[in-house]
Amino acid sequence: MSDKLVRIELxxxxxxxxxxxxRRxxxxxxxxxGQPAWIxxxxxxxxxxxxxxxVTKAFEKATRP
Structure with a gap:
């Protein structure tokens, strides 16, 4: 996996x-x-x-008064 940042606007x-x-x-x-398929x-x-x-950090920043 790459460590390049991706910016998404939501x-x-x-x-x-x-x-x-x-979370789900x-x-x-x-x-x-413990399942074999999930090493x-x-x-x-x-x-x-x-x-x-x-996501939580960005959400909190966006909703700060």
Whole structure:
């Protein structure tokens, strides 16, 4: 995977939806821990959590008064 940054413009509603979707994906991935098909599930969850942090930070910045 590349470490190049990608910038995405989202409305606050879209950012909230993305944040919720990422959280649901983390929950689904956590349920797959220990399954043979999910060898790198911990790394996948770490990347999802990093995405959640980035979206949350951007959302908070955008909605600050």
């Amino acid at each position: 409305s606050t509603d879209e950012a909230a939806c993305l944040n919720n979707a990422l 994906e983390v929950q689904a991935a956590e349920r797959q821990r 790198a599930v911990d790394e996948y969850i770490r990347r999802l959590e990093a995405c959640i942090q980035a």
